[in-house]
Amino acid sequence: MAGVSNLQQKVFIPEELSRKAKTITENLLPVKSRSHYEKEYEAFGKWRESKRAKGVNEEIILAYFAEKSERLKSSSLWAHYSMLKSTISVNENVNISRFAKLIAFLKRQSTGYEPKKSKILSREEVRKFLDTAPDETFLLMKAVLIVGMAGACRRNELVQITIKDVDDRDSMVVITIPNTKTHKRRVFAISDDDGSNCLLLFRKYMLLRNKHSHMSRLFLNYRNGKCNAQPVGVHTIASIPQKIAQFLNLANPELFTGHCYRRTSASLLVDSGSDLLALKRHGGWKSSTVAEGYIEDSMNTKIEASKRILGGGVQTTSSSSSTCDSSATLANSTFVEANVSANQTLHVSNLSSKFIPSIHFNNVSGGTFYFCDPPKK
Structure with missing residues (x-):
């Protein structure tokens, strides 16, 4: 010592x-x-x-x-x-x-404390705004909403995106956010695979915006169907969700803040069936607790939970009024169990075991389908 x-x-x-x-x-x-x-x-x-x-x-x-x-x-x-x-x-x-x-x-x-969170837009409200709002007035707002939702963007991230961060490909637009809060770059895409017109609207904005190609920032001020050379600031980006809510006549539009883009994106992703890991990757969250804080309690999730609890769990094959052809047994390790409405038909084509089975639905509504290993005999 x-x-x-x-x-x-x-x-x-x-x-x-x-x-x-x-x-x-x-x-x-x-x-x-x-x-x-x-x-x-x-x-x-x-x-x-x-x-x-x-x-x-x-x-x-x-x-x-x-x-x-x-x-x-x-x-x-x-x-x-x-x-x-x-x-x-x-x-x-x-x-x-x-x-x-x-x-x-x-x-x-912290006991009993309820933090104030931005309200979110539902999928139907987003579609309604994109389809019905006149482009002459709202095209910039549509472009910001599309990018903000597709990338779960923070308002300052939307402000900092430049033309160099946008890669327009044939079937999609790929956007990179190089500088994020967690110091990890994020990459996301905008496409029209779901039948929406998001890609078309974004490209329409880009055609007008590219007339000011000397400006590096992606989002420029937009009035009367034209872009000018003034970049959009963070406060304008943050106010767009409130203006969208006002256009849609939603209650308490002032509660739609700059976090609306990120929270809406997270909620819609989880509501569509993605798990927490996919959510964390999408938004760049390291903490599960923080990621969950961005998810709005959706009624669809509550209804699904109610069905699982009160509906008796997994449903079995329906009555003989529904039909499933003999090709429902596929490639050694896969079979299809179907629960469809009366007088409706499920057709499953039997492909090679190297491929995912192709499924064709004829007027099926409210059907439940399960893909799993075959039951042990």
């Missing part, structure tokens, strides 16, 4: 190395919001001086947040905690995330 003590006493840090280490440490704070972090640490320092306290321990931090909780909501408390955690770690080398009582207090403040 004496040898270790002697080694510690011999440590010498030149001034140049000390300055370099300090610079690196200061750069650990987020670049965009660094001023907010420093402001929070300064406020904590002034509060500490007013209370004649020195240093950092759990009692001091707990008392600080107890006072803040009297005027701040739970979400704001967590935001202040996050900023203070980073700045205290950088400036005083103390990790307040280890303060168990503090974390328990913050969690207790």
